[in-house]
Amino acid sequence: MNDSDLIKGSIEGDPKMQEALYQKYAPKMYAVCLRYAGNNDDAQDLLQEGFIKVFRNLEKYRHEGSFEGWMRRIFVNTSIEQYRRKVHLNSISEQEERGIEDASVSVLDQLAERDIVQLVQELSPGYRAVFNLYVIEGYSHKEIAELLSISEGTSKSQLARAKSILQKKVAEFLGVQRKQANR
Incomplete structure (x- = not known):
């Protein structure tokens, strides 16, 4: 049908x-x-x-x-x-925004989809929302700012922090997986 x-x-x-x-x-x-x-x-x-x-x-x-x-x-x-x-996100100053590095998350390619979803779910609600809207849904930081009633700088910093946290979680996850495989 x-x-x-x-x-x-x-x-x-x-x-x-x-x-x-x-x-x-x-x-x-x-x-x-x-x-x-x-x-x-x-x-x-x-x-x-x-x-x-x-x-x-x-x-x-x-x-x-x-x-x-x-x-x-x-x-x-x-x-x-x-x-x-x-949830309410805290706005950040432009100076704080400049200090945040945008870490690469290319290691995500090594994970299964269910593993990535699980790691993303472990993010705080604010990081998770911005990450999903930007990375998955393709919204711009301006659109995210309007949707969530935050500044563009806050959206950018939340994304950078989410990527950084995910990068650490992925590294930990892959480390555990390697240890289990070597046993």
Whole structure:
């Protein structure tokens, strides 16, 4: 069944079509939620909240661009709203921003996706949100600043700190993996 049929049936209130739409997209949208959530339970909550918004707003979908992309934006925005309710980032001065190094995270290529997701989930909510928005979703620092009500400098510093922390976590993770392999 194609997206147009699922959308039309869901708008008309057909429970089978709504269930089919949910089943088709829940795994992908759960992955989006998991990147922003601190744990599986929070990701499940975001998933449910996101689908409620999707079903309430299906009539607003204009069939421009991909339906999955439209849904993804809803789930990212739902995650950001949840983040805003829970966390406030501290702004930093431009002088502090200049002192932060932007560390390379190329070692991430050596890890499995589930390992990377786990390491990203271990970041504080602020670092995790900025990292996901910039690295995964492709937002600019200006857009992130607007979404999270922070300065561009804070967004840049949060990203740099997130990358630095991830780099250390990856090094530790790979060190443990090597030790286990050498046994």
